Amino acid sequence: MWHNEDLAALDPVATRLDAGVDQLRTDFADTQADQNDLPLRAHEIAETTLQFELTGRTDYGSHGTFATALATITGTRTALDVLRPLLTTRFAGLPGLDAWLDRTERDLRAAGSTALTALDRTRREKINADVAELTERLAPIAAIAQPRRVS
Incomplete structure (x- = not known):
């Protein structure tokens, strides 16, 4: 979709993509996730953003890096x-984590639809640092929320 194709030629592709997203939304409501995986996923989401989105590995010319990172x-x-x-009773760092999430979201929104490669170095470094720090702040959650034996 990102190769300067004629919009009319892309209409069927966009229609299929839209239908696929709608189906995913419908199917997701019935998806079962292992509750023991959730604490680790919170950290992995941020880590993957840092590794793939903010390096440009998954952009493919769409310039959707910051929209994806916001997602x-x-x-x-x-x-x-x-x-x-x-977490409220076990993680004293939760208020700081929430504040860092807000900061990261604000900085990503400020980047808007700018292409990753067009972002000036200072702003790009700030966003990378935001997500790196967020990843670090999320790291303890997997251990904190891990089910404990009571026997």
């Missing part, structure tokens, strides 16, 4: 919201 912030928040009742 990963939403995913991280969703995972944390499920874990929040447990």
Whole structure:
């Protein structure tokens, strides 16, 4: 879709993509996830963003890097919201993590639809640092929220 094709030629592709996204939304409601995986996923979402999105490995000319990174912030928040009742009593760093999520989201929004390669070095380094710090702040959650034996 990102190769300067005629828009009319891309209409069937966009229609299929839209239908696929709608189907995914429908199917996702019935998806079962192992609850023991969720604490690790919160960290892995941010780590993957740093590794793939912010390096440009997954852009393929779409210039959707920052939109995708914003979506990963939403995913991280969703995972944390499920874990929040447990984390509130076990993770003193939760308020700081929430503040860092807000900061990272704000900086990603400020980048808008700018191509990753067009972003000036200072702003790109700031976003990379935001996501790297977010990844570090999420790291303890897997251990904190891991089921414990009570026997």
